Amino acid sequence: MAEPLRVGLAGLGTVGSAVAGMIQQSRDAIAERTGRTIDLVAYAAKDPPRDDTLDLSRLKKVDDPSALARMDGIDVFVELMGGEGNPAKSSVEAALSAGRPVVTANKALLAKHGVALARLAEANATTLSFEAAVAGGIPIVKTLREGLGGSRINRIYGILNGTCNYILTRMHKEELSFAECLKEAQQLGYAEADPTFDIGGFDTAHKIAILTSLAFGTEVDAEAVHVEGIEQISLADLQAADELGYRVKLLGVAQRTEAGIEQRVHPTMVPKGNAIAEVDGVLNAVAVDADTMALMLMGPGAGGAATSSAVVADLMDLAAGHRVPSFGRPAAQLVKAPRAPMQRHEGGYYIRLAAVDRPGTAATIARHMAEANISLESIMQRGRDRQPHGGEDPKSADKPAPVALITYATTEDAVRRALSAIERDGVVAEKPQVIRIEKG
């Protein structure tokens, strides 16, 4: 049997601890498959390990992650500290500069510095692997890097943040408000004390930026992602969606358009029956539309066990001697794709308006839609603030009447123009709600 693959691991939080445990517990299974054992030999961690049953007594402890990354006696550096800045960035750079392969789960680092790091890896004849950075245990990076090379991908989209999907699922199923579900998610440990990064769509944006590069051979361009979170989604939207035949999901979407590559993260109405519409709770799912086929992969997007499985898969590829360029192609061949501006986005839209209750309101709304060349597929009007289980609230007689519209395919620009005109004419009592529709 070949020499062991010696691992230096930085970060012993949830994922780092799980990786350390899996390497130790699956030692024989890994050796059977790759012909080599994978040995954890050294680590760096600023806090005690998240899993306090880990036996670290025979490992070398190094205080500085960059020193660990460069240290003699390791064959691969595993970065599980997270964060786009140092020490993650400096330690990954230190390892790559020393010609040492890196495995990381750090989506923020890759979204911001992915291309530079891929170039650094190649310049030093080594590799940067990151299966765990996107969609946790789902092998989407391997599938894009190695499984679809003969295909041309037209669109990739997915549910990439379990926190948001959990909140949207609970709101819909339990008829709860956004605030209630967020609080519950925080209590269950599915959401951080400061949840902005998840619910604001930024985590999804990092992930879709990485997937875009893998799918289209473009340079990672996280700044080009149009980002909207789920904070403004109300139970009323979820219920209207249900009645109109849709589910609401926070999707990351990247697609080829005539204007360039469109990258966007926003709450999305997905037709029921479309597989991704039925992915509930903390699960993630990624769908790929290629010229050869449509694929969907579904599984856990987070959690120690699933994420560590992805890290270990990268380590096993290294142990087996497989080398694949970071983004599936040599970094020098990644192209700078034109960014498709969001105003040119084309698709159907759900629009919810709080129409003021006076004569001419409907005609005004209809006229502005027509002037923007927007055709309506369906209109759902309720007798004002209808209670969830029927009946009309007697106190609401003066309140505006909610109107939900579904448009045929149109452009973002047209929708924004029509809604500005409608607001200007004072026929709506609140800012209109807009949710884009994504067809399967």
Place this chain on the structure above:
Amino acid sequence: MAEPLRVGLAGLGTVGSAVAGMIQQSRDAIAERTGRTIDLVAYAAKDPPRDDTLDLSRLKKVDDPSALARMDGIDVFVELMGGEGNPAKSSVEAALSAGRPVVTANKALLAKHGVALARLAEANATTLSFEAAVAGGIPIVKTLREGLGGSRINRIYGILNGTCNYILTRMHKEELSFAECLKEAQQLGYAEADPTFDIGGFDTAHKIAILTSLAFGTEVDAEAVHVEGIEQISLADLQAADELGYRVKLLGVAQRTEAGIEQRVHPTMVPKGNAIAEVDGVLNAVAVDADTMALMLMGPGAGGAATSSAVVADLMDLAAGHRVPSFGRPAAQLVKAPRAPMQRHEGGYYIRLAAVDRPGTAATIARHMAEANISLESIMQRGRDRQPHGGEDPKSADKPAPVALITYATTEDAVRRALSAIERDGVVAEKPQVIRIEKG
């Protein structure tokens, strides 16, 4: 750039033609990813290519596939003729014996001779790849061989035959009989003139046998698969399933049990809401339950474009120099697992009985169920031959009354004993229908 990877291709049917086309059309994209071009240099085909736009003029034509497999000037032999016998078997053996890697989509060959061929490959220091043999374009082989090495898999199951799934979906959605849907599938080219291989479950059995080996590290043992087809499924079963909260799918299932590895193919009731229950039409899907996570992959299980994408992915791995043992572990380490006998299968059951209409029938049925220690979760009785949209058929007053039962978890043995006793007592007018339930 490294030397091209030179391909000899045997078989130019739907998949073979698509592979030849994809190799030619994706030449640059492939070279960009792997650093080498993949060149089709020679072929063998007993019939003209399925795709008559293919330009074969610059390729060498070889009459005997085994001669092609051994011929100088190729680096890899691609077998797309199909069939467990010769010339597929002899030509694959010829290539492997010559130390030449083989890529095949031939599930029948692998189900029958997989272990022997994997041994032959390793003895000659070469590889046997077969992503396209199971679930077409879905990268399940790569996922099992390379993506889940740190996980322990407990169960793998899936919809592995598009023909059966198409028929079951159409029956349910259009309220058609099995015979009508089969005929339609034949007209659309989804089913063969002799459909036995698909609808009898044999194709699914080949595939689950291969997945079993990949998932559990066992020798391929296709003869251990318990096989039942969909021929006996009636529209009444699909409608009863719907009302009871299930969908009926033909699943291939392999799972670890205390008695050994259970491999089975049969119509299965899957709870609605379980992702696999919602996979409709010709699509395939594979679900993996591991200690680390539950994964599901969904996509096209057949068709030239999707299947050729899988063949080309195997070729690209070879071009990149990746070598993975055929079943994820060296063939010598594949174990002979005990076969779990079907009588010991444990799970819930759907049972449909045509109960004769006379006093004491219900009591007799209930008594035999109780004697076999079977508890019932639900009982659905219809007022005899109820018409699909309500109302009772006046001519059916003497006909037996259909009764649908759902049991709690029990054993195959108990169900068979109870049903034998019920039949013996003459309280049912037809052989009972039994469909096993698979929980997500």
